[in-house]
Amino acid sequence: MTNEEIAAIFAEMADIMEILGADPFRINSYRKVARVLAETTEDTAALAAAGKLQSLPGVGKGAAGRIEEILKTGRLEQHEDLRRRVPAGLLELLKVQGLGPKTAAKLWKQAGVTSIQQLAEALSSDRARLEAVEGLGAKKLDQIAEALAFAAGAARRIRLDEAEAIATRLRAAVEASKKPKRVVVVGSLRRRRETIGDIDILCQAGQRKAGAIIAAFTAADAVTKVLAKGSTKGSVIVAGGTQVDLRVVPAKSFGAAMQYFTGSKEHNIALREIAQRAKLKLNEYGLFAESGKQVAGKDEEGIYRALGLTWVPPELREDRGELAAAADGKLPELVRLEDIRGDLHMHTNASDGRSSLEEMIEACRAMGYQYMAITDHSKSQIQANGLDEDRLAEQVRAIRAAAKKYKDIVVLAGIEVDILKDGRLDFSDDVLAELDFVTASPHSALSQRRPEATRRLIKAAENPHVDVIGHPTGRLINRRPGMEIDIVKLAQAAAANDTALEINAHPWRLDLRDVHVRAAIEAGAKLLICTDAHEANPAGDLALMRFGVDTARRGWATAADVINTYPPAKLKKWLARK
Ligand code: DGT
């Protein structure tokens, strides 16, 4: 059982209890356990074996017992009891966006609707029966009908880069109309999550202009369907099925709206509790005293400041300890894109890249980099035209010759050597010893189980010639999960052997992911953020660096944690460390 599978059981129990009208406090405690399990980098089975499940936040004696039962028997009696108490189709209904457990319960009790199928039928042929349900007006039913149609088509969450491209287009449409004072992206996209559910945009303008701005938004080229077109809010679907929401907000509450709609919901709830303790009320319109007087809300900083906190970078707003750190003035100074001085993972047309060595060097110079490494694939990557020992030797000569021509950039002769199934490498130590830089990456046998996968990567990290473990889990977002690894053990081994861990910046990978990055730093490991570029285009693959920096920031990384922020002399010293 993986952490995610156990988490799903707890989440489903919470949903069922909510349908059954259980105590909200109890429901919340199950949701909290589900979230903690889904996010933790610890191996739940190992924690259980050590009797330490209760070290997880929110996991008390009861939850620990339930987790143990799941691990032992693969199921949970209480979960199955709960499932027997609601029609099976009802849980499917919850997957429809905007349809929560409370509505599902009413559909069941008041209209006899217990499946998506029945809901779709009633929507098209018996709306009166649905409109009789408490809280289900015509407008809400339209929304549900849209969501049903949408769920039938598109993937639920899109990658960060896809969302960014859509947001850029819609933002431009909003900016071109009526010249609003400010247009900002909020929601999970501003927090730079690796996947995005829907895109949220906020625009500052007065009531007079709002209508025209929303009209321009809903008429934008990318829009395939308009879901809502109100006086302060517009909602559309774009090609591919993603939803985009625009809200128009006046200056005096722009900061409050920015804060609220940036989320996360969990961060907001925790922040609101801090406000309540200070006898203040926080919502999307502002921060208010008991008298009703507005205390803050024009800008985000003002809100955090009035609550005794330093401003929290959006990437940290996940309720993972950022508010306590902000209260103590101990938030990390996060690494920035401008801190990056070089890229140490890229391919040329000697393996599966599309550009020549010279073109890659010119592109890295255009990026303003002070150093770079060429890291083509090794021989067992046959489909990627991986280099064997002879071709590698020839390439190293070519790189050294080319490198001499440039005073402004250090060009390292490297390799992306395959980590074989058992942790051995695709080249012997003698061959690796000839290189300036070695990335070792897993590309095959990615369905390996956690213990083998962890042992495999640790073995590679222990090799004295390896500088960094590339895309450690091998996952591809929305396509394959990659290996589950014990990140703490790997990071400890990496730290002990002076081997770095890569944050592969390609938005399909983002590997290490955010929670891994945080755990790796806490275990003392160093990081490298690299693009894995396959083309010499400063606006193409090489520009993907920003997504890696986003992930590093979400993992609380500072520039000091990231090797490729080092000045050239310091990097040279690091390269000579082993
Ligand atoms: P997504 O779209 O699933 O990738 O994630 P978000 O975070 O963009 O979520 P979304 O679009 O549902 O809502 C945008 C923000 O609005 C969210 O991050 C926080 C705020 N928000 C939404 N619903 C609630 C809520 O019930 N309570 C609170 N406190 N904030 C909420």
Ligand code: CA
């Ligand atoms: Ca969103």
Ligand code: CA
């Ligand atoms: Ca939204």
Ligand code: ZN
């Ligand atoms: Zn690779």
